[in-house]
Amino acid sequence: MVFEIRKHWKSLVHSTEDVKKAHQVPDTPQTRAPAYRLAFDDTDFLTSEELRPVRLQLELLKPELMLREAGIESTVVLFGGARIPEPGGEAWAAKNDTQKNNLEALSNYYNEAREFARLSSEYSKTTGCKEMVVVTGGGPGVMEAGNRGALDAGSCSIGLNIVLPHEQAPNEYVTPELCFNFHYFAVRKMHFLMRAKAIAVFPGGFGTLDEMFESLTLIQTDRMEPLPFLLFGKEFWTKILNLDELARQGTISPDDLKLFHYVDTASEGWEIVSKHHGF
Secondary structure, eight states, X not given: OOOGGGXXXXXXXXXXXXXXXXXTSOOOHXXXXXXXXXGGGOHHHHTSGGGHHXXXXXXXXXXXXXXXXXXXXXXXXXXXXXXXXXXXXXXXXXXXXXXXXXXXXXXXXXXXXXXXXXXXXXXXXXXXXXXXXXXXXXXXXXXXXXXXXXXHTTOOEEEEEEOOSSOOSOOTTSOGGGEEEESOHHHHHHHHHTTEEEEEEOSOOHHHHHHHHHXXXXXXXXXXXXXXXXXXXXXXXXXXXXXXXXXXXXXXXXXXXXXXXXXXXXHXXXXXXXXXXXX
């Protein structure tokens, strides 16, 4: 990575040069000792319990610098389930016929996510892939559909992967230069929202619900500017969540129900986004 800040440090030896030199020293008991390793080239040290605060900073800083270098100014966030198959595809995570049938019934949202991402990316392409860039979790299902839709439009897209027991490989549609990997969920969620100008939430599970409610909470509490917040699939979401009842019970304000829109199609969702931002 080459960042602007290097311009001001030309008179100093760069750290990468010292790493190379340190690997070329004579092999002795002293140079083999862990204490001799350069601190920033010592993975045992960097992954130690005591270095967690530093790792948190690194996970925040690395994608930020690379996205800034790429000129990414704003994003359209797609949240949604990894288990949602492409129509005609296999519902690989289904444990029984009922789950298989349900996931297959939800597969139309793969196409809607792909189309919504394409519409967003058609606009993004006019800005040189600087504004309204599609960002997903980089995995399968709805995430794959989002990155695929961006590629359909001939535009770039971002993938924010995370190390998990499953779904570890990025989908093949993420722009390679904008494909990141995370250890910390919290830092990953910050990157989802730092440049967000619209959020689209498709059917999903615990992870999708977590991302959805954290985002809504930030908007509700004025920690994030209001923006088009789309819940794709009114029938799905009203079955899963009775948000009207929260307002009736008084645990949220009736006005909080205005923070989001139910939509069923990509064109309906993009119309709300484009009208809000005046495209």
